[in-house]
Amino acid sequence: MNPYEVLGVDRSASAEDIKRAYRTAAMKNHPDRNPGDHQAEERFKKVARAYEILSDPSRRDAYDRYGTTEDPGSSAGMGGMHDIFSGFGLDDAMRAFMENFGFSSAGSGPRVVRGEDVTVRVDLDLEEAALGGRREVEVERNVSCAECAGTGADKASGSESCRHCNGTGRVSSVRNTLLGSFRSVNQCNVCGGRGTIPRKLCSSCRGRGFEKKKSTIAVDLPAGLSKGHYIRLRGQGHYPGQGGVPGDLKLLINNVDYGPFKREEDDLVYPLTISYPQAVFGGEFTVPLPDGNSLKIKVGAGTCAGTRFKQKHHGMGRLNRRSRGDLLVEIDIHVPRKVKRSEKELLKKLEESPSFQVKNI
Ligand SMILES: [Zn+2]
Ligand SMILES: [Zn+2]
Structure with a gap:
């Protein structure tokens, strides 16, 4: 299969061109639009496979060089091309389609845990709203536990390798469907993808990996804000513990006092x-x-x-x-x-x- 031919794009096509071609072809052949049409279904799967390759820079590069997406230099620990291709059923094509276009998909594997957002409400005076400025806000949020550096493990006894996933943090399973079997690799839910499990829990955070802390954060306010606007500071929200990523801090403009204006x-x-x-x-x-x-x-x-x-x-x-x-x-x-x-x-x-x-x- 030549993924460029399947999507009808040039070898020099940009990521944006590829995405557009994929969207058009996937929409046209989508099973919902072509009920009972097996040829359309096959085309839909093929289009999804082509996009899988061309949307991933390293796989696209490998295809350009070797005419396959299997990297000849690696020792193919995940089963190689054959598994991926033969197992690429309609479910996977649908899932790829949903994920690429912003639909939530219940069937996909667990993702990195993201902490909750923290919202702080502020009132602005006219000068701040009109001209912008800098505001220091006090925030109470969960931060990485200082004792265990967010791992949740007791420092002295450390962690051991997760037996469920043999320390890889991932577990693979093979699912059989009418369209063939496919292998999926998911995050290990015993260790949460870290590959290690604490021998003893950190006594400071009781294994959660985070602790509450008050901090003062300076926020730059752009000029022209009004009530209901918010400023998002990425990664400044709650830390969820154990390898997760913090949520965001949202500074919500609660009100603006315009005085006589x-x-x-x-x-x-x-x-x-x-x-x-x-x-x-x-x-x-x-x-x-x-x-x-x-x-x-x-x-x-x-x-x-x-x-x-x-x-x-x-x-x-x-x-x-x-x-x-x-x-x-x-x-x-x-x-x-x-x-x-x-x-x-x-x-x-x-x-x-x-x-x-x-x-x-
Ligand atoms: Zn594990
Ligand atoms: Zn701790």
């Missing part, structure tokens, strides 16, 4: 209340900026309520970009609830003077 995506709106005469005559006003500084702005004569003055690049930082949104100063005009008698008389005069007449239809 209102956020409109990457822009900030600042309501500036001015008096009625100021609106008529115009003037210079001071508005706050998200970084704590302030800015002087000019309001022209005859400005209506609701007018927005755009101050470019004084808004929120745009997430994952270098630019910033704008600050929009929105004019509101103060209307007194109560006026003195003398003011009332002045207003009465204004009401009747020609510039102050309003016509509605």
Whole structure:
């Protein structure tokens, strides 16, 4: 079988090209789409086998060099090509297909244990959200046991080889199906794939391999975060013990305090209340900026309520970009609830003077 021919790709095809060709061919010949069509089923299996070879750089390299995927230099401990090929049944093809395209597959062997994620909620002030910054957060999480270095074994008595898998950490089994028998190699579930078992459990962690610890972690905040965003720090979560990999630390933005500002995506709106005469005559006003500084702005004569003055690049930082949104100063005009008698008389005069007449239809 020439895997390049099966997938219809060139020998120089990129990994992405190969994946695309595989996806197309696998979808076309998928048993669900071709019920009862044995030829399609055979093609589906063949396509999966071809992809198995070409998606693995070392096997692809071996095929390119030797025309087979068996490495002639190795002493073929796993049964060699014949077992892999003759045993490649529909189940395996389906499983490969599911795994390659992100479906979960119950039939696959155990994977490396991954620790749980740790979520820390933080509230940000405007400056942190707008411009980014650095936050130190306190986290209580499971870390590798210092006494046994995460192995769970007592230091003095150490570990012994796992008898179930003869210390290899893997067990192989042969399954017979209508489409032939195939060999599968799974992680040993007695030793969890480590190949060793503690003679005596570590007394500090009681064999779990981890202990609770409080730590302070500095997290860089990018500019432009908002409520509900989270920052993921890979491998900074709980350590699951015994050879597993830690989960992630998730810094969840619980809330952002915008103070007097209102956020409109990457822009900030600042309501500036001015008096009625100021609106008529115009003037210079001071508005706050998200970084704590302030800015002087000019309001022209005859400005209506609701007018927005755009101050470019004084808004929120745009997430994952270098630019910033704008600050929009929105004019509101103060209307007194109560006026003195003398003011009332002045207003009465204004009401009747020609510039102050309003016509509605
Ligand atoms: Zn074992
Ligand atoms: Zn320990």
